[in-house]
Amino acid sequence: MSEINIAVVPVAGMGTRLLPATKSQPKEMLPVGRKPVVQYVVEELERVGVNRVLFITGQGKSSIENHFDLNPELTQSLREDGKEELLSELSFVRAPLQYFYTRQRQLLGLGHAILCAEDFVGTKPFVVALGDSIIGLNAKSRIVDRMTQCYNEHKADAVIAFEEVPKDEVFQYGIADPKTNGDVFEVNDLIEKPAVDDAPSNLAIAARYVLSPGIFEALKETAPGVGDEIQLTDAIRLLLKNGGKVYGVRLNGNEKRYDIGNFGSYFQAFTEFALADEKFGPELKAYLKTILNADHS
Ligand code: UTP
Numbered sequence: 001m002s003e004i005n006i007a008v009v010p011v012a013g014m015g016t017r018l019l020p021a022t023k024s025q026p027k028e029m030l031p032v033g034r035k036p037v038v039q040y041v042v043e044e045l046e047r048v049g050v051n052r053v054l055f056i057t058g059q060g061k062s063s064i065e066n067h068f069d070l071n072p073e074l075t076q077s078l079r080e081d082g083k084e085e086l087l088s089e090l091s092f093v094r095a096p097l098q099y100f101y102t103r104q105r106q107l108l109g110l111g112h113a114i115l116c117a118e119d120f121v122g123t124k125p126f127v128v129a130l131g132d133s134i135i136g137l138n139a140k141s142r143i144v145d146r147m148t149q150c151y152n153e154h155k156a157d158a159v160i161a162f163e164e165v166p167k168d169e170v171f172q173y174g175i176a177d178p179k180t181n182g183d184v185f186e187v188n189d190l191i192e193k194p195a196v197d198d199a200p201s202n203l204a205i206a207a208r209y210v211l212s213p214g215i216f217e218a219l220k221e222t223a224p225g226v227g228d229e230i231q232l233t234d235a236i237r238l239l240l241k242n243g244g245k246v247y248g249v250r251l252n253g254n255e256k257r258y259d260i261g262n263f264g265s266y267f268q269a270f271t272e273f274a275l276a277d278e279k280f281g282p283e284l285k286a287y288l289k290t291i292l293n294a295d296h297s
Pocket residue numbers: 010011012013014015016017018028056104106107108109110112113130131132261
């Protein structure tokens with residue numbers, strides 16, 4: 001049984017769908033409630049036993065490194081001013097995790113970003129967690145635990161998290177063609193953005209993967225696809241074609257995927273997290289009710 005404790009977090013993308021917010025700051029650093037997106041991602045990984053995180057970064061992403069680094073001046077100043085409550089907000093930097101960074105020097109897609117992790121990962125299975133997606137309110141999900149169990153139990157080549165989406169939205173996602181039923185299922189194939197009538201299911205790929213190191217060879221053999229980018233989905237399809245075993249694990253009802261990749265879902269995520277805030281949530285709820293009631297347009 002392989003212990004899976006390395007995670008690769010790709011954060012190199014340009015985030016063009018969130019311009020101008022992302023012109024000079026990474027989308028992965030946008031706040032959702034009190035924390036930047038990528039902090040939730042790392043907290044989720046830490047909770048399931050990951051102890052090494054490799055960020056695939058790019059130009060303009062150095063604030064991510066700074067965020068996870070110690071800041072002795074800030075800490076000292078808060079301590080001198082007796083601001084213990086604020087100091088505790090910074091305790092995440094002391095998590096027993098090691099952070100590593102490498103740059104994707106050309107933005108050739110998610111698959112290419114994962115390939116940048118090859119030397120670091122070596123011959124062990126690893127987790128991939130997209131740096132722009134939070135799973136579950138306040139990232140309380142343990143989906144990666146269930147996925148690593150599935151990986152080990154079935155001696156899989158890849159395990160993918162899937163979320164049920166409304167049938168008429170399947171054309172926006174990578175969709176599973178499941179071979180079996182249930183919360184953990186074997187995957188026949190993956191269909192990128194199918195037409196609504198052609199979709200084999202409404203199970204959409206949801207930002208978390210557990211991959212065998214065999215993915216690196218598959219990625220090297222994968223030709224650029226949509227948008228001239230090397231697609232991770234295409235490399236996983238190649239694993240399937242070569243007789244590999246790919247499994248899916250469904251997100252449960254408390255594990256909604258918050259995709260901070262476009263303004264629609266970013267606004268929804270921010271609102272939900274802010275409403276769940278212990279201190280400011282109730283006040284915000286009352287305020288939203290007032291403005292919604294006043295809006296008769
Ligand atoms: P997206 O495709 O949603 O990110 O990738 P993007 O390219 O930044 O989006 P737009 O279309 O320009 O708005 C999902 C995750 O994969 C990373 C992104 O940073 C994001 O966290 N990614 C994507 C890379 O690291 N490298 C890439 O070449 C592409």
